[in-house]
Amino acid sequence: MTKKERVILFFKDYSIILIGSAIYALSVKVFTAPNDIAPGGLTGIATILNSLFSLPIGVMVIVMNIPLFIWGAIENGTRFLLKTAIATVLSSILIDIFELIPYVYEGEKILAALFGGVLSGIGLAMIFYRGGSTGGTDIIGKCIHKHCPHISMGSIILVSDMAVVAMAAIVYRSIENAMYAIIAIFVSTKIIDSFVYGFSRDNGKLMIIITAIPDEISKVILERSQRGVTVVDGQGAYSRQKRGVLLCAARPSEVFKIKSMITSADPSAFIIITTATTISGEGFLNAEDIMEKNKELKAKLKELEEQDKLKEEASESKGT
Numbered sequence: 001m002t003k004k005e006r007v008i009l010f011f012k013d014y015s016i017i018l019i020g021s022a023i024y025a026l027s028v029k030v031f032t033a034p035n036d037i038a039p040g041g042l043t044g045i046a047t048i049l050n051s052l053f054s055l056p057i058g059v060m061v062i063v064m065n066i067p068l069f070i071w072g073a074i075e076n077g078t079r080f081l082l083k084t085a086i087a088t089v090l091s092s093i094l095i096d097i098f099e100l101i102p103y104v105y106e107g108e109k110i111l112a113a114l115f116g117g118v119l120s121g122i123g124l125a126m127i128f129y130r131g132g133s134t135g136g137t138d139i140i141g142k143c144i145h146k147h148c149p150h151i152s153m154g155s156i157i158l159v160s161d162m163a164v165v166a167m168a169a170i171v172y173r174s175i176e177n178a179m180y181a182i183i184a185i186f187v188s189t190k191i192i193d194s195f196v197y198g199f200s201r202d203n204g205k206l207m208i209i210i211t212a213i214p215d216e217i218s219k220v221i222l223e224r225s226q227r228g229v230t231v232v233d234g235q236g237a238y239s240r241q242k243r244g245v246l247l248c249a250a251r252p253s254e255v256f257k258i259k260s261m262i263t264s265a266d267p268s269a270f271i272i273i274t275t276a277t278t279i280s281g282e283g284f285l286n287a288e289d290i291m292e293k294n295k296e297l298k299a300k301l302k303e304l305e306e307q308d309k310l311k312e313e314a315s316e317s318k319g320t
Contacts, residue, residue, distance in 0.1 A: 002267070009260065013130045017087050020126030023119055024134065025058075025094035031116030032184060033057060034104040036177050038168035039120065039184040040161025042136035043095075048164075048171050058096035062089060065135040072139040075146055083132035084139070091123075091134055109180050117184040121191025129195065131257065137161060161185055195252075204279045205255045207248040209262055210234060210270040214244020217269065220261050221248060227258065249279050 028043060036051055038044035046060035065088055072081050105112055127133060141156040165185075169178035211217050218229040227250050234245040250258055255273060262269050 005263075013083070014086065016126050016130050017083065017132050018090055020123045020130075021087055021091035021134075022094050022123070023126070024091050024123030025098050027116045027119035027123060028057065028095050029098040029101060030104050031112045031119065032181075034106050035109050035112040035116075035180070036168075036172050036174075037109070037113055037116060037180050037184055038164060038177075039116070039181045039188065040137070040164045041134070043134070044161070044164040044168060044181070048168055052171065056096045056099075058092035058094070061092040061095070061136075065139075068135060068139045071143055075143045081139075083130065084135050087127045087132035088135040091127075109176070110183070113180040113183040114187055117187025118191055120184065121188040122195070124188065125192045125195035128192065129256070204249055204251050204276050206274050206276045206279075207246075207250060207255065207258065208272040208274075209246040209248065210243050210272075211246065211262075211266050212241075212243060212268070213266055214246055217244070217262055217265055218246055220265050221246075221258060224261055225250075225254060225258055227254065249276060 028047070031037075032039055033047050033050065036047075038047040042061050042064045043057065045064065046055070046057040049055045049060050050057045069081055069085060072084075105115070124134065133139075137157045137160040140160060144156050145151060165178045165181045168181060169175055172178075209217060214231050218231055221227060221229050227248055230247040232245040232247065234243045235241065236243060248258065259271060259273070262271060
């Protein structure tokens, strides 16, 4: 990748992160915070503190994230935190800047939860799509998952969010506020999943890569992403030169990262990206699906072993 392409990529990444941060900040300022809805995470805690002590939400999010950034840097390295730190600081600053907006919605709380969840989901999806996050429970989830791989990141984040929602119910002395927060979290999660995974869990993108260095490209994809590659021998119809044709199925959110890897390794690679309506198979399942499938396979294997033992015992009894 040339220097010019790197600069363009840099500005593209952080422009989208900035827009996503602004949309997320609007969801907090206009919809959730004014209605005492604390939709989990450090932003939820900061919303509670703002309601109790009038502390600025953005500043409190940054302050609470500092020890988490240090922990995340120790556990996962500083490279992991760069975009997360930038997205966190941007969204936090924008939340406080948007205090200057004279309008906030203080009507029906159910509408505040729904629209807050939609805007939050869109903003976070844009940030996630470019490799960032807003820190907080994301860092906690990643760090704990590193030491307890049997516990999924999703479960850790969900427990953290529910703890904040429970805290909000106690502070606001309203179970309804907690219920509205759960609605906002649910809507936001669904919006993020729709952006990241598409509207169907088994859809995705098919990448067809034609390159003169198939071994190097496949090695890069295998080592730096969680996707497999199928290599097919090809030949140019006009040039008659041998080429490798690589097939790679990926989630929509992974395409940008994989494409960047390919162009860095081979700027002249010919890449075709198309939507695949349905993709099935073990290589395309997420971690939780694979764990569930492994449990089913182990149960079946155990059942077969027990059947074999019964057969052996039956044959031994006949022999005697």
